Amino acid sequence: MGILAERVRDLLDVEFDETQMTLRFTDGGLATAPIWWYPRLQNATPEQRRNWLLSGAGRGIHWPDIDEDLAIAGILEGRMAPGVVAR
Secondary structure, three states, X not given: OOHHHHHHHOEEEEEEOOOEEEEEEOOOOXXXXXXXXXXXXXXXXXXXXXXXXXXXXXXXXXXXXXXXXXXXXXXXXXXXXXXXXXX
């Protein structure tokens, strides 16, 4: 199994601050992405951001309050939400 597949499977937590989203993995690793890459998350309340679930057999993250789904692999690969233009 490749490193990316292991990372996807082992997500522990998702955290936010004013400018970024941080994925925490069970091995202690971190991955960050600017929150502006994901406008629904940027516009969500802190409570809505904290309400997330693993989806797709652990390969995705779902935020039911804002109907947002992101693939963990996409975040790790640096993919922005569709339609977002790089700053």
